[in-house]
Amino acid sequence: MTQSLRIGYIVPQFPGQTHIFFWREIQALEEMGHEVHVFSTRKPPPGLIAHDWSDQAMERTTYLGSVNPISAAIAATGLMSKGLPGWMLREGGRFAKDAVLTFSAAQQLAKHAKSLKLDHIHAHSCARASLIACFAHHLGAPKYSHTLHGPLSDYGPGQRLKWEYASFATVITQKLLNEISKELEGHLPERIAIRPMGVDTDALSRSAPYTVPERGRPIKVFSCGRLNIVKGHQDLMSATRQLIDQGVDIRVEIAGEDDDGGHGYRTELEAHLKKLHLQDHVKLLGAIDADQVKAKLEESHLFVLASWHEPLGVAYMEAMSMGVPTIGTDAGGVRELIEDSVNGYLVEPKAPSQLARVIRTLAGDPAALQRLSEAGRAHVVENFRASLGAETLVSEITYQLRR
Numbered sequence: 001m002t003q004s005l006r007i008g009y010i011v012p013q014f015p016g017q018t019h020i021f022f023w024r025e026i027q028a029l030e031e032m033g034h035e036v037h038v039f040s041t042r043k044p045p046p047g048l049i050a051h052d053w054s055d056q057a058m059e060r061t062t063y064l065g066s067v068n069p070i071s072a073a074i075a076a077t078g079l080m081s082k083g084l085p086g087w088m089l090r091e092g093g094r095f096a097k098d099a100v101l102t103f104s105a106a107q108q109l110a111k112h113a114k115s116l117k118l119d120h121i122h123a124h125s126c127a128r129a130s131l132i133a134c135f136a137h138h139l140g141a142p143k144y145s146h147t148l149h150g151p152l153s154d155y156g157p158g159q160r161l162k163w164e165y166a167s168f169a170t171v172i173t174q175k176l177l178n179e180i181s182k183e184l185e186g187h188l189p190e191r192i193a194i195r196p197m198g199v200d201t202d203a204l205s206r207s208a209p210y211t212v213p214e215r216g217r218p219i220k221v222f223s224c225g226r227l228n229i230v231k232g233h234q235d236l237m238s239a240t241r242q243l244i245d246q247g248v249d250i251r252v253e254i255a256g257e258d259d260d261g262g263h264g265y266r267t268e269l270e271a272h273l274k275k276l277h278l279q280d281h282v283k284l285l286g287a288i289d290a291d292q293v294k295a296k297l298e299e300s301h302l303f304v305l306a307s308w309h310e311p312l313g314v315a316y317m318e319a320m321s322m323g324v325p326t327i328g329t330d331a332g333g334v335r336e337l338i339e340d341s342v343n344g345y346l347v348e349p350k351a352p353s354q355l356a357r358v359i360r361t362l363a364g365d366p367a368a369l370q371r372l373s374e375a376g377r378a379h380v381v382e383n384f385r386a387s388l389g390a391e392t393l394v395s396e397i398t399y400q401l402r403r
Helices: 020-031 054-059 069-080 084-091 093-116 128-138 159-164 174-183 233-245 265-275 290-298 314-321 352-363 366-383 386-402
Strands: 006-010 035-040 061-063 120-123 144-148 168-171 192-194 219-224 250-255 282-286 302-304 326-329 345-347
Touching: 006 020, 006 093, 006 128, 020 035, 020 386, 035 093, 054 061, 069 084, 069 093, 069 128, 084 093, 084 159, 093 128, 120 128, 120 386, 128 144, 128 159, 144 386, 168 174, 168 386, 174 192, 219 233, 219 290, 219 314, 219 352, 233 250, 233 265, 233 352, 250 290, 265 282, 290 314, 302 314, 302 352, 314 326, 314 366, 326 352, 345 352, 352 366
Parallel strands: 006 035, 006 120, 035 061, 120 144, 144 168, 168 192, 219 250, 219 302, 250 282, 302 326, 326 345
Antiparallel strands: none
């Protein structure tokens, strides 16, 4: 029987609009009998707090973002003897800035780790959260690990330091593992596990069988993702305009918000929507909670996310788990989730015309829609359950503690 663990769990700006995966993993760890203490850098803006579990998550999260000059000074002093001057020289000016910004948080985390008697700390990021865990370890906290959720270039400087002191790491796709194996050769931990993010396939299951669009009725398309140019919502809008011009009756709903709580990229999408005269066909729903996402998926005929780049795609997993035929883009690691024409469809990113053709083809092929509904659900249940991530963390932490 696996021993009960005390795990420190760091997620940046928690709970964010796409953080349902982390919440599920925390619950899975606790259901396995482990004690989880949640840390974060800061709270999200009010406009991004949309989940029914957000208040509960914030109540149990210790936020490390407020800078305490005394804590920062203690950390800087303690890290000097561990190699800080050499790290700054090796990693450069951008790293030095990040280091200064994380000193206080690292000292606070080390203090909490000691009082809570944590066995291990896991950072669900390779950006500053990982650096905080790294510095905290050098200040007396237990070993740490981290997860790479996307291209290494997205996670800031100091990667060699963060990885070489990690006891292990997880990455979400083979593609990312191949990339870091080349870029960080000689600085990687002994053990790196490929463990995709997962979804709660029991919760994300239909209350009624999937039904194809009725003849003469509009096809309902749902999309869910941050309002950011790389999510490709503007391409879905352009594809929608083409379909309408071709006589296809389509209704599109897009859930998600920009990182500024509605005052950022959303304004550009609203302008694009008006320019294409899609007010009667496309709705921006803003940030909605998990129950609302599930309800939207259950009433939709298709799920579409036209990302320019997607490391893997939890939103795709959720749709497939709900038995909704799914169209993604052949970008990033999505091909490791969606097998084209088998359990979903892939189109090229930034290709609204191709996206429109695939939507139109599927809308007229009820048998294909029914087949994709069943195949997508089965694939996610077998390979992308949320509990798999928790099981991997426990296995790797236990291995490190027994060494």
